[in-house]
Amino acid sequence: MSLEKLNECIQIRRANNSRAREAIYNVLMQSDECLNICDIIKGLSDTYPKKISLNTLYRHLNFFIECKLIVVIQNDFKRAYYALREDSLMVFCICTKCTNVSKLDLVDFIDLDITEDVEFITIHKKCNKCTN
Ligand SMILES: [Zn+2]
Incomplete structure (x- = not known):
């Protein structure tokens, strides 16, 4: 797995490159498990020096969902878990x-x-x- 798919989507959608987006994608890429939002924030704190607001985080996750790069699974309490497709x-x-x-x-x-x-x-x- 690599950043190739992500870069493809960024090109197709003419989105701006974003270090934060890449960092979030990397966290998902480096995990074998599904991650909830807390796990992602924790993963980012180890790999990304700046703070990413929740809004930004969800915006980038939505980008991944729209590009069909990740899947979202909701548990019975509607807590979302994210995994690379x-x-x-x-x-x-x-x-x-x-x-x-x-x-x-x-x-x-x-x-x-x-x-x-x-x-x-x-x-x-x-x-x-x-x-x-
Ligand atoms: Zn259990």
Whole structure:
């Protein structure tokens, strides 16, 4: 994964380059897990020297969503989790106990008969942390 896709979108949409946008994208790129807004802010504090306002953060996230670079998963409390979109179908687990959203391996769901053109699948069950 690289910044290529992001740069493509920026060109197509004639958007200005933005260090902040790139930093946010990097945080998402470097994580294997879905991130909520707090996780992203925390990730940025390690990698980006300036403070990014919530407004700016959401504006850039919306840009990623519009460009179909990321997917948004909402848990049962409408808390949003963000993950970089992958080429293959993505499966997410919404934990029935802690309500965290995590990524699951598609291999475990290969039997699923998916005929519809879905963006991703969410499954409700206890996450790994809560089952142990
Ligand atoms: Zn859990």
